[in-house]
Amino acid sequence: ARFVRPRIDPDLLDRRRFWRAMSRITESHLEQLEAALFPRLVHALSEVGPPLSRQASDDPRVPVLAVDVPAFATYARTSTTGDRGRGNGGDSGDRLAGLGVVVTLDGAVPLVSDVYWHREDSRRDSPGDTFTALVRRLADRHRSLTAQRPDDWGDQGSDDSRDRGDAPTGKDGITVVVDAGQSSQPGAGSFAGLHVVASLPPGDHPELLAVPASRRRAVDPARFPGVTAYDTRIRVAGVDRRAVALHSRLLHDAQARGLAQDLASATRRLDELAAALRQGTQRLPRERVLAEIARITRFRWVDRVLSTTLTGTEPADLRLRWSVDESARARLAQEVFGRQLLVTDHDDWSVADVLTAYRARYRIEGTLRHWGGPVIGSPSTGWRWDDHRIAVHSYVRILATTVTHLMRQSAQREGLDLSVRELFDRLSGIEETELRYRSTGGRPRTRRILAERDADQERLFDLFGLARYAPDP
Structure with missing residues (x-):
């Protein structure tokens, strides 16, 4: 508590006040927050440095990805009887929310997000066009925020294409990451001109399974230890695509x-x-x-x-x-074991970039799970999760994920390649011990000291400037 200044009145953290505060944040407020944070995120990313896989490249721009988390969270009602737990329009069922995020290729740092609901009467989506509509919304929003930047960070295609309002088609445009469950989509087209990185079941192409291990090459021993790849081309739904057949020892x-x-x-x-x-x-x-x-x-x-x-x-x-x-x-x-098959239209990317893009979704999903379970109940009986409160709560989780991934990316640049869970385990191990000495006539004396730290904790201690929070020696 001594770290927080000014001190927060505990009554302000009452869940009823928080529930009411969520209602005061409108959809317009969320858009303003996102727009205000975007340039600060760009600045933070520029301070971290160019992408790891592109440090030797003449192009400093940061590629971005559009990823979808279909089962983001189920917002459950706590009341199962009567009308008190009903949502909008008399809907009393639980709410399964999906989440679309534009993230950086390096570090999977969220930049733009959009939440949607798996309901036929949803005002945001319909079952038939959920993923395609999601990608279009994310691309439009990111292009709008990028156009406000004075520099060309993350430039999405030519100025002419932005003036016409067309979807970006340049080689540094948004790349859609598609999982195996949507494997039919990358062969059908290019998501309104955007690039695609998708996974396919390896069994669909047995000729790649027959390729001997001697023809695979190490991807990046430092970033992807034990991962080898065979880079080739195949036909997917009648379309010629670059294919990367991967094998991971882990x-x-x-x-x-x-x-x-x-x-x-x-x-x-x-x-x-x-x-x-x-x-x-x-x-x-x-x-x-x-x-x-x-x-x-x-x-x-x-x-x-x-x-x-x-x-x-x-x-x-x-x-x-x-x-x-x-x-x-x-x-x-x-x-079968250790095999993955990725296809893409990115002929200019390294295999490491393709694999990084594919794994971005799982990094995002894992961090979101870290900040909240797959099922989120209402704070109290009779309260309900409507569309608006779900959007606000989801944005709070996205903010936490953004900060977390910036921290993880900073640690990775210092040679500490840790998952989010490993990062927080190391940080939580930096403990403070409070020593209280019995009174000898005056007030009891208290002294605070930091516990011993291992090598990784010492590096994180210096990286994040934790000395400013440490007790006086």
Whole structure:
């Protein structure tokens, strides 16, 4: 509390006051806040330095990405009876919100954001054009804010295209990041002239799976340790695209461990089921036993390596046997584990840039989860999350994410490549100890000292200037 000046009256932090304060922030206020913060963000990014992958380039401009977080958060009502928990228009259901963000390629720092709702009666979107409309809104908003800048940071195409109001088409325009769930979209076009980085299921192109490891090259040992890539071209939905077939050793090992854990769980439960059938303690019809086997083996990839045989027709005669196909397991390790397939129309980008763009969505999503769970309840029974309050609350989370990613980017430039969670774990480990000495006749004496710090904490301590908050020695 001694860090906060002036001191905040606890009554001002009452949730009822905060709920009312949210209502006083209008949509126009949110737009003004975003516009006012944009040049300050640009200045902060320029102080950090040029993108890591472009430090040797003559082009200092920062490429930007449009990413979509479809399941951003579910805003749940706390009242399930009556009309007190109803939202706008009598809608009493929970509100699933999506979020679109324009972020920098380097550091995934949010610049422009827009929230939408998965409802047919939403005033912001309809199910048929959610993603396309989202991209257009984000591109228009970012182009409008960029045009107000006196310099050419993040310049989106030519001056003529901005004057005409056309979508930017220059090589440094906004790049749309598309996940595998939307893999049909990059082949259909270019999102109103914007660039695209998309992922495709590697199994859709078995010829790339057959490429030997010797033809893959390391992407960037410092930024992406254990990641190798094969850069080529393929046809996607009739369109010639650049393709990057990636293999990550970390992802390979994680998927192998996941399969081993799922397989151990499934075989243990199958052993228990087989023993129950032999002993006659499980007298179920054959259909029920088959359904139970399917439930036990439902884990990802387990059905490809685990085979089961159920003999008998009557409950007393049913017997279960299972076996693990080690050759199928080896094929998974060879052809699937650690594999990713990215396609893009960015022929001028390095493989590291393409991979950075693809991972931006997961960085954003992970940080947003860090600042709030996937389900957010109303502060009190009878209060409701309407469209307006969701927009305000979402913007607060975006501000927190922006600050967090600027901090992470600064730490990365100092050689500390930490995730958001790792960064905050290191910072929270910088602790202050309060020593209280018993009175010997006067007032008790109190002394504050900092606990010992490891090498990473010492570097973060200096980087963020935490000495100004430290107690006097």
